[in-house]
Amino acid sequence: MSQVIAAAAALKAGHLVAFPTETVYGLGANAEDESAVAKIYSAKGRPADHPLIVHIASEKLLNFWAQSIPDYALELAKRYWPGPMTLILKRSDSAKNFVTGGQDSVGLRVPAHPIALELLEAFTELGGKGVAAPSANRFGKVSPTKASAVREELGEVLGSNDFILDGGDSEVGIESTIIDCTSSAPRILRPGAITKEMIESATGLELETSESNMRVSGSLESHYSPTAAVVLDVEPASGDGFVAMSNVETPVGVIRLASPKNLEEYAHVLYSALRAADEKSLQRIVIWQPTGDGIAIAIRDRLLRASNEG
Numbered sequence: 001m002s003q004v005i006a007a008a009a010a011l012k013a014g015h016l017v018a019f020p021t022e023t024v025y026g027l028g029a030n031a032e033d034e035s036a037v038a039k040i041y042s043a044k045g046r047p048a049d050h051p052l053i054v055h056i057a058s059e060k061l062l063n064f065w066a067q068s069i070p071d072y073a074l075e076l077a078k079r080y081w082p083g084p085m086t087l088i089l090k091r092s093d094s095a096k097n098f099v100t101g102g103q104d105s106v107g108l109r110v111p112a113h114p115i116a117l118e119l120l121e122a123f124t125e126l127g128g129k130g131v132a133a134p135s136a137n138r139f140g141k142v143s144p145t146k147a148s149a150v151r152e153e154l155g156e157v158l159g160s161n162d163f164i165l166d167g168g169d170s171e172v173g174i175e176s177t178i179i180d181c182t183s184s185a186p187r188i189l190r191p192g193a194i195t196k197e198m199i200e201s202a203t204g205l206e207l208e209t210s211e212s213n214m215r216v217s218g219s220l221e222s223h224y225s226p227t228a229a230v231v232l233d234v235e236p237a238s239g240d241g242f243v244a245m246s247n248v249e250t251p252v253g254v255i256r257l258a259s260p261k262n263l264e265e266y267a268h269v270l271y272s273a274l275r276a277a278d279e280k281s282l283q284r285i286v287i288w289q290p291t292g293d294g295i296a297i298a299i300r301d302r303l304l305r306a307s308n309e310g
Protein backbone atom coordinates (compact mmCIF):
# COMPACT_ATOMS: atom_id res chain seq x y z
CA MET A 1 0.00 0.00 0.00
CA SER A 2 1.34 3.43 -0.83
CA GLN A 3 1.99 5.88 2.00
CA VAL A 4 -0.75 8.16 0.72
CA ILE A 5 -3.37 5.37 0.68
CA ALA A 6 -2.31 4.34 4.18
CA ALA A 7 -2.61 7.96 5.30
CA ALA A 8 -6.14 8.18 3.83
CA ALA A 9 -7.10 5.08 5.83
CA ALA A 10 -5.57 6.65 8.96
CA LEU A 11 -7.71 9.76 8.44
CA LYS A 12 -10.82 7.60 8.11
CA ALA A 13 -9.84 5.82 11.36
CA GLY A 14 -9.69 9.14 13.24
CA HIS A 15 -5.95 9.83 13.15
CA LEU A 16 -4.09 12.98 12.07
CA VAL A 17 -2.25 13.39 8.75
CA ALA A 18 0.06 16.31 8.01
CA PHE A 19 0.14 16.78 4.24
CA PRO A 20 1.73 19.08 1.66
CA THR A 21 -0.32 21.66 -0.19
CA GLU A 22 0.86 24.21 -2.76
CA THR A 23 0.44 26.99 -0.15
CA VAL A 24 1.75 25.54 3.14
CA TYR A 25 1.56 22.15 4.88
CA GLY A 26 -1.73 21.32 6.60
CA LEU A 27 -2.52 19.18 9.66
CA GLY A 28 -5.59 17.17 8.66
CA ALA A 29 -8.38 15.21 10.33
CA ASN A 30 -11.70 13.78 9.11
CA ALA A 31 -13.96 16.85 9.08
CA GLU A 32 -16.97 14.73 10.11
CA ASP A 33 -15.24 13.24 13.17
CA GLU A 34 -15.43 15.45 16.25
CA SER A 35 -12.81 13.63 18.31
CA ALA A 36 -10.37 13.55 15.39
CA VAL A 37 -10.81 17.31 14.88
CA ALA A 38 -10.26 17.85 18.62
CA LYS A 39 -6.81 16.27 18.20
CA ILE A 40 -5.87 19.07 15.76
CA TYR A 41 -6.60 21.72 18.37
CA SER A 42 -4.58 19.98 21.05
CA ALA A 43 -1.64 19.26 18.70
CA LYS A 44 -1.52 22.91 17.62
CA GLY A 45 -2.31 24.43 21.00
CA ARG A 46 -5.01 26.39 19.19
CA PRO A 47 -8.15 27.83 20.84
CA ALA A 48 -11.02 25.42 20.08
CA ASP A 49 -13.46 27.98 18.72
CA HIS A 50 -11.38 28.86 15.67
CA PRO A 51 -12.90 27.69 12.37
CA LEU A 52 -10.98 25.24 10.16
CA ILE A 53 -10.77 25.02 6.38
CA VAL A 54 -12.32 21.81 4.99
CA HIS A 55 -10.21 20.44 2.13
CA ILE A 56 -12.21 18.58 -0.51
CA ALA A 57 -11.26 16.42 -3.50
CA SER A 58 -13.34 18.38 -5.99
CA GLU A 59 -16.04 21.02 -6.35
CA LYS A 60 -18.56 18.15 -6.55
CA LEU A 61 -18.42 18.12 -2.74
CA LEU A 62 -19.43 21.79 -2.44
CA ASN A 63 -23.09 20.91 -1.98
CA PHE A 64 -22.32 18.43 0.77
CA TRP A 65 -20.72 21.12 2.95
CA ALA A 66 -22.43 24.32 1.79
CA GLN A 67 -25.82 25.65 0.67
CA SER A 68 -27.26 28.74 -1.07
CA ILE A 69 -23.99 29.01 -3.01
CA PRO A 70 -23.96 32.22 -5.10
CA ASP A 71 -23.16 31.94 -8.81
CA TYR A 72 -20.02 34.04 -8.42
CA ALA A 73 -18.63 31.48 -5.94
CA LEU A 74 -19.22 28.70 -8.47
CA GLU A 75 -17.38 30.81 -11.07
CA LEU A 76 -14.44 31.19 -8.69
CA ALA A 77 -14.40 27.46 -7.95
CA LYS A 78 -14.47 26.63 -11.64
CA ARG A 79 -11.66 29.06 -12.44
CA TYR A 80 -9.22 28.65 -9.53
CA TRP A 81 -9.71 25.16 -8.05
CA PRO A 82 -7.61 23.17 -7.53
CA GLY A 83 -5.61 26.11 -6.21
CA PRO A 84 -4.62 28.52 -3.44
CA MET A 85 -8.14 29.81 -2.72
CA THR A 86 -10.56 29.19 0.18
CA LEU A 87 -14.25 30.04 -0.20
CA ILE A 88 -16.34 30.91 2.85
CA LEU A 89 -19.93 29.80 2.18
CA LYS A 90 -23.16 29.38 4.09
CA ARG A 91 -22.81 26.00 5.78
CA SER A 92 -25.03 22.94 5.26
CA ASP A 93 -26.13 20.73 8.18
CA SER A 94 -23.07 18.56 7.52
CA ALA A 95 -20.67 21.30 8.65
CA LYS A 96 -20.85 21.04 12.42
CA ASN A 97 -19.86 23.60 15.04
CA PHE A 98 -16.62 21.73 15.81
CA VAL A 99 -15.39 22.59 12.28
CA THR A 100 -16.94 26.03 11.78
CA GLY A 101 -16.13 27.39 15.23
CA GLY A 102 -19.88 27.78 15.73
CA GLN A 103 -20.18 30.16 12.76
CA ASP A 104 -22.95 29.85 10.21
CA SER A 105 -20.38 29.53 7.41
CA VAL A 106 -17.82 26.96 6.32
CA GLY A 107 -14.43 27.40 4.63
CA LEU A 108 -13.74 25.09 1.65
CA ARG A 109 -10.71 24.52 -0.56
CA VAL A 110 -9.54 22.11 -3.26
CA PRO A 111 -5.73 22.21 -2.98
CA ALA A 112 -3.56 21.76 -6.08
CA HIS A 113 -0.60 19.77 -4.71
CA PRO A 114 -0.65 16.29 -6.33
CA ILE A 115 -0.14 14.50 -2.98
CA ALA A 116 -2.94 16.49 -1.35
CA LEU A 117 -5.26 15.63 -4.23
CA GLU A 118 -4.27 11.97 -4.16
CA LEU A 119 -4.89 11.88 -0.39
CA LEU A 120 -8.29 13.57 -0.73
CA GLU A 121 -9.32 11.31 -3.60
CA ALA A 122 -8.34 8.16 -1.68
CA PHE A 123 -10.15 9.50 1.41
CA THR A 124 -13.26 10.17 -0.69
CA GLU A 125 -13.14 6.60 -2.07
CA LEU A 126 -13.23 5.37 1.52
CA GLY A 127 -16.46 7.34 2.03
CA GLY A 128 -14.86 10.47 3.51
CA LYS A 129 -16.21 13.89 2.53
CA GLY A 130 -13.55 16.36 3.60
CA VAL A 131 -10.39 16.91 5.61
CA ALA A 132 -10.32 19.75 8.12
CA ALA A 133 -6.82 21.19 8.17
CA PRO A 134 -5.19 24.32 9.54
CA SER A 135 -1.56 25.05 8.76
CA ALA A 136 0.67 22.44 10.46
CA ASN A 137 2.38 24.77 12.94
CA ARG A 138 1.92 25.51 16.64
CA PHE A 139 -0.64 28.30 17.14
CA GLY A 140 0.72 31.76 16.24
CA LYS A 141 3.94 30.39 14.71
CA VAL A 142 5.23 30.38 11.14
CA SER A 143 3.43 28.01 8.74
CA PRO A 144 5.62 25.11 7.52
CA THR A 145 6.48 24.93 3.83
CA LYS A 146 8.41 21.64 4.00
CA ALA A 147 8.00 18.32 5.82
CA SER A 148 11.07 18.85 8.01
CA ALA A 149 9.48 22.04 9.37
CA VAL A 150 6.31 20.07 10.22
CA ARG A 151 8.45 17.56 12.11
CA GLU A 152 10.08 20.40 14.06
CA GLU A 153 6.72 21.94 14.95
CA LEU A 154 4.64 18.85 15.66
CA GLY A 155 6.93 15.78 15.66
CA GLU A 156 6.69 15.41 19.42
CA VAL A 157 2.93 15.71 19.68
CA LEU A 158 1.93 13.40 16.80
CA GLY A 159 1.25 9.76 17.67
CA SER A 160 2.46 6.52 16.08
CA ASN A 161 -0.75 6.21 14.02
CA ASP A 162 -0.46 9.73 12.64
CA PHE A 163 1.34 10.58 9.38
CA ILE A 164 3.56 13.32 8.01
CA LEU A 165 3.52 13.10 4.20
CA ASP A 166 6.53 14.62 2.43
CA GLY A 167 5.74 16.46 -0.79
CA GLY A 168 8.80 18.68 -1.01
CA ASP A 169 8.68 22.48 -0.88
CA SER A 170 5.27 24.18 -1.03
CA GLU A 171 5.33 26.06 -4.31
CA VAL A 172 3.38 29.20 -3.37
CA GLY A 173 4.75 29.45 0.17
CA ILE A 174 2.04 31.57 1.83
CA GLU A 175 -1.50 30.61 2.83
CA SER A 176 -4.51 30.64 0.50
CA THR A 177 -6.60 33.69 -0.32
CA ILE A 178 -9.74 33.51 1.83
CA ILE A 179 -12.84 34.91 0.13
CA ASP A 180 -16.10 35.53 1.97
CA CYS A 181 -18.88 34.45 -0.41
CA THR A 182 -21.80 34.92 1.97
CA SER A 183 -22.98 38.28 0.57
CA SER A 184 -23.91 39.61 -2.84
CA ALA A 185 -20.28 40.30 -3.77
CA PRO A 186 -17.01 38.58 -2.81
CA ARG A 187 -14.82 40.03 -0.05
CA ILE A 188 -11.16 39.16 0.65
CA LEU A 189 -10.66 38.11 4.29
CA ARG A 190 -7.00 37.10 3.86
CA PRO A 191 -4.96 38.07 0.78
CA GLY A 192 -2.99 35.38 -1.07
CA ALA A 193 -1.84 34.25 -4.50
CA ILE A 194 -5.36 34.59 -5.95
CA THR A 195 -5.48 38.37 -6.22
CA LYS A 196 -8.24 40.97 -6.24
CA GLU A 197 -7.82 41.36 -10.01
CA MET A 198 -8.15 37.60 -10.54
CA ILE A 199 -11.33 37.48 -8.45
CA GLU A 200 -12.83 40.44 -10.30
CA SER A 201 -11.97 38.98 -13.69
CA ALA A 202 -13.54 35.59 -12.86
CA THR A 203 -16.74 37.02 -11.38
CA GLY A 204 -17.23 40.30 -13.22
CA LEU A 205 -18.02 41.81 -9.80
CA GLU A 206 -16.35 44.54 -7.82
CA LEU A 207 -15.10 43.36 -4.43
CA GLU A 208 -16.85 44.24 -1.21
CA THR A 209 -14.40 46.30 0.85
CA SER A 210 -16.35 47.37 3.94
CA GLU A 211 -15.21 45.99 7.32
CA SER A 212 -16.11 42.35 7.87
CA ASN A 213 -17.19 41.02 11.24
CA MET A 214 -15.96 37.50 10.47
CA ARG A 215 -13.24 36.11 12.68
CA VAL A 216 -10.09 35.04 10.87
CA SER A 217 -7.34 33.79 13.17
CA GLY A 218 -4.70 34.84 10.65
CA SER A 219 -5.85 38.37 11.27
CA LEU A 220 -5.02 38.32 14.98
CA GLU A 221 -2.37 40.92 15.61
CA SER A 222 0.56 38.64 16.32
CA HIS A 223 0.70 35.66 13.99
CA TYR A 224 3.13 34.01 11.62
CA SER A 225 5.81 34.96 14.16
CA PRO A 226 9.32 33.57 14.46
CA THR A 227 11.12 33.79 17.82
CA ALA A 228 13.46 36.45 16.43
CA ALA A 229 12.09 40.01 16.32
CA VAL A 230 10.98 41.04 12.82
CA VAL A 231 11.69 44.68 11.95
CA LEU A 232 10.56 46.14 8.63
CA ASP A 233 12.29 48.55 6.27
CA VAL A 234 15.22 49.75 8.42
CA GLU A 235 18.96 49.51 7.72
CA PRO A 236 20.22 46.11 8.92
CA ALA A 237 23.03 46.12 11.51
CA SER A 238 25.85 43.62 11.99
CA GLY A 239 24.47 40.29 13.27
CA ASP A 240 20.96 40.91 11.93
CA GLY A 241 19.26 38.48 9.57
CA PHE A 242 18.21 40.20 6.34
CA VAL A 243 15.59 39.55 3.65
CA ALA A 244 15.33 41.80 0.59
CA MET A 245 15.03 41.52 -3.18
CA SER A 246 18.11 40.27 -5.00
CA ASN A 247 19.08 43.72 -6.31
CA VAL A 248 19.75 44.90 -2.72
CA GLU A 249 23.29 44.28 -1.47
CA THR A 250 24.09 42.71 1.89
CA PRO A 251 25.95 45.10 4.26
CA VAL A 252 29.09 43.72 5.93
CA GLY A 253 28.36 41.52 8.98
CA VAL A 254 24.68 41.09 8.07
CA ILE A 255 23.37 37.53 7.59
CA ARG A 256 21.45 37.31 4.33
CA LEU A 257 18.51 34.87 4.67
CA ALA A 258 16.91 35.32 1.26
CA SER A 259 17.41 37.28 -1.98
CA PRO A 260 14.30 36.62 -4.08
CA LYS A 261 14.41 37.75 -7.72
CA ASN A 262 10.67 38.34 -8.06
CA LEU A 263 7.47 38.44 -5.99
CA GLU A 264 6.57 34.77 -6.51
CA GLU A 265 10.00 33.75 -5.26
CA TYR A 266 9.64 36.16 -2.33
CA ALA A 267 6.44 34.38 -1.18
CA HIS A 268 8.03 30.99 -1.82
CA VAL A 269 11.11 31.58 0.39
CA LEU A 270 9.72 33.88 3.09
CA TYR A 271 8.68 31.34 5.73
CA SER A 272 11.79 29.21 5.38
CA ALA A 273 13.87 32.38 5.77
CA LEU A 274 12.03 33.17 9.03
CA ARG A 275 12.67 29.61 10.23
CA ALA A 276 16.33 29.80 9.25
CA ALA A 277 16.72 32.86 11.49
CA ASP A 278 15.44 30.87 14.46
CA GLU A 279 17.70 27.92 13.61
CA LYS A 280 20.65 30.33 13.70
CA SER A 281 19.30 31.82 16.99
CA LEU A 282 19.32 35.34 15.54
CA GLN A 283 17.87 38.11 17.72
CA ARG A 284 16.53 40.21 14.88
CA ILE A 285 15.48 39.89 11.24
CA VAL A 286 15.34 43.01 9.10
CA ILE A 287 12.99 42.62 6.16
CA TRP A 288 12.54 45.03 3.28
CA GLN A 289 8.97 44.72 2.10
CA PRO A 290 8.25 44.19 -1.58
CA THR A 291 6.39 46.98 -3.37
CA GLY A 292 3.57 46.61 -5.87
CA ASP A 293 0.26 44.79 -6.20
CA GLY A 294 -0.67 41.16 -6.80
CA ILE A 295 0.94 38.75 -4.37
CA ALA A 296 3.01 41.61 -2.87
CA ILE A 297 -0.15 42.59 -0.98
CA ALA A 298 -0.30 39.14 0.66
CA ILE A 299 3.42 39.20 1.47
CA ARG A 300 3.11 42.61 3.17
CA ASP A 301 0.05 41.36 5.09
CA ARG A 302 2.08 38.45 6.56
CA LEU A 303 5.11 40.67 7.23
CA LEU A 304 3.02 43.16 9.19
CA ARG A 305 1.70 40.34 11.37
CA ALA A 306 5.11 38.70 11.76
CA SER A 307 6.48 42.05 12.91
CA ASN A 308 3.47 42.55 15.16
CA GLU A 309 2.86 45.95 13.62
CA GLY A 310 -0.30 44.71 11.91
Ligand code: TXA
Pocket: 021, 023, 024, 025, 026, 027, 050, 051, 052, 053, 086, 088, 100, 103, 105, 106, 107, 109, 111, 133, 134, 135, 136, 174, 175, 176, 177, 178, 214, 215, 216, 217, 218, 219
Ligand atom coordinates in the same frame (compact mmCIF):
# COMPACT_ATOMS: atom_id res chain seq x y z
O1 TXA B 1 -3.43 27.78 2.52
C1 TXA B 1 -4.16 27.55 3.47
O2 TXA B 1 -5.27 28.09 3.61
C2 TXA B 1 -3.68 26.55 4.52
C3 TXA B 1 -3.59 25.17 3.85
C4 TXA B 1 -3.22 24.07 4.83
O3 TXA B 1 -4.80 24.88 3.21
N1 TXA B 1 -4.52 26.51 5.65
C5 TXA B 1 -4.56 27.51 6.56
O4 TXA B 1 -5.38 27.22 7.65
O5 TXA B 1 -3.94 28.55 6.47
P1 TXA B 1 -5.40 28.07 8.98
O6 TXA B 1 -6.35 27.37 9.89
O7 TXA B 1 -4.03 28.28 9.48
O8 TXA B 1 -6.07 29.39 8.55
C6 TXA B 1 -7.38 29.33 8.05
C7 TXA B 1 -8.11 30.60 8.27
C8 TXA B 1 -8.27 30.90 9.73
O9 TXA B 1 -7.81 32.21 9.94
C9 TXA B 1 -9.75 30.78 9.96
O10 TXA B 1 -10.20 31.70 10.91
C10 TXA B 1 -10.32 31.05 8.59
O11 TXA B 1 -9.42 30.45 7.73
N2 TXA B 1 -11.62 30.41 8.41
C11 TXA B 1 -11.91 29.11 8.28
N3 TXA B 1 -13.24 28.90 8.23
C12 TXA B 1 -13.81 30.12 8.32
C13 TXA B 1 -15.16 30.58 8.35
N4 TXA B 1 -16.20 29.75 8.27
N5 TXA B 1 -15.36 31.90 8.46
C14 TXA B 1 -14.33 32.76 8.54
N6 TXA B 1 -13.04 32.39 8.54
C15 TXA B 1 -12.78 31.08 8.43
Ligand code: MG
Pocket: 134, 135, 143, 218
Ligand atom coordinates in the same frame (compact mmCIF):
# COMPACT_ATOMS: atom_id res chain seq x y z
MG1 MG C 1 -2.34 29.03 10.23
